[in-house]
Amino acid sequence: MADDKSKRDFRDRDRVSADEDYEVEHFANKLGLTVQQVRELIRQHGNDRKTLEREAHKLRGD
Numbered sequence: 480m481a482d483d484k485s486k487r488d489f490r491d492r493d494r495v496s497a498d499e500d501y502e503v504e505h506f507a508n509k510l511g512l513t514v515q516q517v518r519e520l521i522r523q524h525g526n527d528r529k530t531l532e533r534e535a536h537k538l539r540g541d
Contacts, residue, residue, distance in 0.1 A: 492528070493527065493528050493529070494526045494527060494528060495517070495521060495526045495528055495531055496526065497518060497521045497522075497526060500514075503517050503518060503521075506528075506531070510532065510535040510536075510539070511539060512535055512538070512539070516535075516538065517531070517535075520534050520535060520538070
């Protein structure tokens with residue numbers, strides 16, 4: 480089921496939805512990773528945005 484873009488609620492902004500390609504692509508572009516790398520991070524660490532950002536920086540060597 481697609482997101483309803485008219486509902487501008489930010490309840491899940493602390494999560495990255497692996498089911499929504501646009502969220503994964505945006506997160507990948509933001510952090511300089513590939514979509515596959517982001518999906519692997521989500522698989523390994525869950526979808527908490529702060530955790531994913533921390534692990535992405537480790538992956539990139541920042």
